Amino acid sequence: xxxxxxxxxxxxxxxxxxxxxxxxxxxxxxxxxxxxxxxxxxxxxxxxxxxxxxxxxxxxxxxxxxxxxxxxxxxxxxxxxxxxxxxxxxxxxxxxxxxxxxxxxxxxxxxxxxxxxxxxxxxxxxxxxxxxxxxxxxxxxxxxxxxxxxxxxxxxxxxxxxxxxxxxxxxxxx
Numbered sequence: 001x002x003x004x005x006x007x008x009x010x011x012x013x014x015x016x017x018x019x020x021x022x023x024x025x026x027x028x029x030x031x032x033x034x035x036x037x038x039x040x041x042x043x044x045x046x047x048x049x050x051x052x053x054x055x056x057x058x059x060x061x062x063x064x065x066x067x068x069x070x071x072x073x074x075x076x077x078x079x080x081x082x083x084x085x086x087x088x089x090x091x092x093x094x095x096x097x098x099x100x101x102x103x104x105x106x107x108x109x110x111x112x113x114x115x116x117x118x119x120x121x122x123x124x125x126x127x128x129x130x131x132x133x134x135x136x137x138x139x140x141x142x143x144x145x146x147x148x149x150x151x152x153x154x155x156x157x158x159x160x161x162x163x164x165x166x167x168x169x170x171x172x173x174x
Contacts, residue, residue: 036081037094041101043080047072048105055112059119070113071106 051070064070078085089095089102124132159172167173 034092034094036083036088036092037098039081040077040083040088040098043077044072044102044105046080047076048109051109052112055109055116059116061117064113064117070109072102072109074102077102 051072055070058064058069067073074085074089078088081088089099092098127135159167162170162172
């Protein structure tokens, strides 16, 4: 057993799995070596970042009425690459891979939009006046109750620690 075999066994590399990885990487290399494909993927990623920035800054359902605000469309990608959208997404050898990347990006944007809309907004400015009034009244009542109980407890402790002769003069029953 050589040192190289030990290393491969330690990290779990099999010869069969490394061959399949090489085959997959060579097919992706062929697709990724095309300059238009690379430019289109970069354009999709750039647009995705812009749309995510928009999504993170908006909270209302009305902000997402128009899909162009949160979704990437093919014309935008084609404009970034200086190509026509039809041939770019339908007629090239890399079109299927590009369509998958495009769909994944739009799927991620849709999920981000849904999670942003479902997120409960916190803070006083997002609550109604009646909710705030109820909360303040409840807090005030809790503070009054705690103060009253605290005073009663302190008074009882004081009475318990008084000496007997002081209790007799004050006519306090122990």
